[in-house]
Amino acid sequence: MGLLSSSVSINRYYVEGKIEEPVLDTVKKGLVKHSFRETVDDPSNKNTGWTSFNNHFNPNFNGSSFVIDALFVFSLRIDKKSVSPKIIKKFIYVETVKRLEESGASYLTANEKKAVKEHVIDTLFLRMPAVPNIYDVVWNYEKAMLWFFSSNKSANEALEILFSASFNQSLIKIFPYSEADILLGLTEKERDLLSFLSPTNFTG
Amino acid sequence: MMLDVSLTYYRYGFLGGEFLTWLWFYIVNTDPNDLFDNKNEFLEIGNKIVLERKANNAVEKVTIKGKDAGLEEGILSLKKGAVVKELNLLYRKEDKDWSFTISGESMGLSNLKTPDIGFIESKKDIEAFVVEKIFLYESLYILIDSLYKKFIKLRVSASWITVVSDMNKWINS
Numbered sequence: 001m002g003l004l005s006s007s008v009s010i011n012r013y014y015v016e017g018k019i020e021e022p023v024l025d026t027v028k029k030g031l032v033k034h035s036f037r038e039t040v041d042d043p044s045n046k047n048t049g050w051t052s053f054n055n056h057f058n059p060n061f062n063g064s065s066f067v068i069d070a071l072f073v074f075s076l077r078i079d080k081k082s083v084s085p086k087i088i089k090k091f092i093y094v095e096t097v098k099r100l101e102e103s104g105a106s107y108l109t110a111n112e113k114k115a116v117k118e119h120v121i122d123t124l125f126l127r128m129p130a131v132p133n134i135y136d137v138v139w140n141y142e143k144a145m146l147w148f149f150s151s152n153k154s155a156n157e158a159l160e161i162l163f164s165a166s167f168n169q170s171l172i173k174i175f176p177y178s179e180a181d182i183l184l185g186l187t188e189k190e191r192d193l194l195s196f197l198s199p200t201n202f203t204g
Numbered sequence: 205m206m207l208d209v210s211l212t213y214y215r216y217g218f219l220g221g222e223f224l225t226w227l228w229f230y231i232v233n234t235d236p237n238d239l240f241d242n243k244n245e246f247l248e249i250g251n252k253i254v255l256e257r258k259a260n261n262a263v264e265k266v267t268i269k270g271k272d273a274g275l276e277e278g279i280l281s282l283k284k285g286a287v288v289k290e291l292n293l294l295y296r297k298e299d300k301d302w303s304f305t306i307s308g309e310s311m312g313l314s315n316l317k318t319p320d321i322g323f324i325e326s327k328k329d330i331e332a333f334v335v336e337k338i339f340l341y342e343s344l345y346i347l348i349d350s351l352y353k354k355f356i357k358l359r360v361s362a363s364w365i366t367v368v369s370d371m372n373k374w375i376n377s
Contacts, residue, residue: 177219201285203285
């Protein structure tokens with residue numbers, strides 16, 4: 001879901017620590033090193049990388065193309081392949097019959113069944129085009145805040161992993177406790193009190 | 205900074221539900237003119253409230269949808285001990301409207317619609333539109349953070365007992 005869409009979902013992250021100076025170059029290097037690369041002969045079902053906000057299918061991080069108004073704006077692309085279990089079942093049956101005819105045996109061993117399944121899955125995934133999913137990212141380096149335009153759990157996990165690998169910094173998800181602890185500017189005393197809280201019973 | 209995310213996410217998971225429950229109470233029990241210093245700002249409950257009650261290892265979830273969502277069915281769930289898990293809100297500032305759903309578990313926003321910024325006619329417009337959209341999202345986060353700060357300041361203060369008593373009266377009224 002793109003940041004310019006009419007309806008969006010946003011999760012916020014706090015970026016812990018500072019990255020190596022000059023910041024622009026370091027960010028660019030991280031984006032380029034982990035940019036999305038098309039694969040044609042990969043049977044894996046998932047491919048992840050950074051891509052340009054304004055050109056999802058041809059990442060280009062030249063110059064300051066990923067900078068808008070002092071913000072880093074880019075996208076996370078996750079391509080996923082999926083094959084219906086019913087299709088897999090059908091092709092396992094076809095392959096099993098073929099192998100039994102070739103060998104003249106009346107049944108396949110457990111290892112042969114496993115090999116058939118792996119062969120069928122690899123073959124199907126190789127033939128199946130991946131579905132691209134694009135999630136926009138806005139990183140306010142000065143405020144150490146990052147907005148991720150998706151509430152999808154696996155996409156958020158992929159973001160956290162790729163961000164850490166690219167920039168050597170951790171993302172701390174903003175949730176009720178972390179927001180109170182990090183963003184609200186509470187006093188030390190208030191933060192201490194916060195850590196001792198337990199649930200309220202509103203009807204007691 | 206050492207924050208154990210996985211531990212605090214669950215250990216203090218109740219904060220988000222309490223915040224949204226308090227926010228509902230705060231919105232409906234405060235004169236709309238007193239919610240903000242700026243008299244051209246308004247906040248109201250939107251078209252969806254999700255409540256959740258945990259009892260005996262079971263989770264009961266109630267979703268109320270529709271205009272002016274909530275009230276009777278929602279209050280009934282609160283009476284049984286539920287808290288608000290998701291709340292749809294409408295925010296108006298001057299002549300601009302935002303609608304969004306906030307999750308008590310993650311503080312994430314969904315179904316967020318900002319004031320209209322027109323149509324992108326050429327690639328040259330994109331940067332300006334991005335800047336405008338980010339400004340509109342930022343405006344909403346300023347609101348959310350200020351409301352959450354108000355809640356947390358109350359929550360860690362001695363005044364919280366009075367707030368809970370007032371909320372109890374509202375729930376049972």
